[in-house]
Amino acid sequence: MSPVSEQQRRYLDAMGIDVWVRRDLVLPESESQAESVVAEVPEPATPVQAPDEGLPDVSELDWEALRQRVASCQLCELHQGRTRTVFGVGNEQARWLIIGEAPGVDEDRQGEPFVGRAGKLLNAMLQAVGLSREQVYIANILKCRPPNNRDPRPEEAACCFPYLRRQIELIQPDLIIAVGRIAAQRLLDCNTPLNRLRGSVHHLESTGTPVIVTYHPAYLLRSPADKRKAWEDLLFAHSLTTGE
Numbered sequence: 356m357s358p359v360s361e362q363q364r365r366y367l368d369a370m371g372i373d374v375w376v377r378r379d380l381v382l383p384e385s386e387s388q389a390e391s392v393v394a395e396v397p398e399p400a401t402p403v404q405a406p407d408e409g410l411p412d413v414s415e416l417d418w419e420a421l422r423q424r425v426a427s428c429q430l431c432e433l434h435q436g437r438t439r440t441v442f443g444v445g446n447e448q449a450r451w452l453i454i455g456e457a458p459g460v461d462e463d464r465q466g467e468p469f470v471g472r473a474g475k476l477l478n479a480m481l482q483a484v485g486l487s488r489e490q491v492y493i494a495n496i497l498k499c500r501p502p503n504n505r506d507p508r509p510e511e512a513a514c515c516f517p518y519l520r521r522q523i524e525l526i527q528p529d530l531i532i533a534v535g536r537i538a539a540q541r542l543l544d545c546n547t548p549l550n551r552l553r554g555s556v557h558h559l560e561s562t563g564t565p566v567i568v569t570y571h572p573a574y575l576l577r578s579p580a581d582k583r584k585a586w587e588d589l590l591f592a593h594s595l596t597t598g599e
């Protein structure tokens with residue numbers, strides 16, 4: 356069992372994860388560090404991303420121009436039902452870029468990703484590895500809410516991908532964390548089940564950025580027994596970016 360600091364224990368409590376540790380293994384705050392998960396790295400999924408034919412070139416845009424382009428986007432039919440576009444939020448020099456699926460009803464209203472119940476759990480998951488929401492960047496595969504929260508369609512994801520890719524180019528994160536099957540499969544352009552994508556380092560075809568995969572917080576709200584696995588995924592991510 357790995358040593359767990361008091362601070363991490365508080366956050367794990369917030370995530371609803373029970374951690375059983377021998378008293379003698381609990382380290383003082385300053386000495387504690389998340390233990391790396393030893394990852395056996397299997398073959399990466401073969402990434403094949405949609406070509407951009409017919410899509411506007413946003414590869415030269417700066418943050419403000421990109422933001423404006425997204426706000427006025429009408430490339431797919433989702434623009435008809437949106438209240439607001441959900442561009443993304445966080446530190447534009449973040450080391451971790453978290454990518455979810457698509458805005459839900461709360462995000463569509465507020466124009467910010469992961470602000471509902473799933474977002475609160477995502478915040479707790481980040482805090483469990485010592486990161487605040489403000490330290491990372493958070494975005495979605497889609498910038499507009501699909502009706503009735505249906506899955507993003509491949510053509511919608513393809514229309515939106517140049518925006519996300521430009522964000523990735525601007526941020527230049529050390530690591531992308533894909534939360535949930537949809538984000539993972541769209542980013543890696545594969546149909547591999549989430550469980551087989553977890554625990555490995557994949558790479559984004561277009562930028563070469565390392566990608567790891569974990570559960571979507573909305574799934575974890577329904578299946579809290581898997582929170583421990585999500586915690587392991589975040590420790591794995593932590594070990595990749597800190598070398599610890």
Ligand code: URA
Nearest residue numbers: 455456457458468469
């Ligand atoms: N689920 C997502 O995938 N993204 C959000 O922004 C909110 C919920």
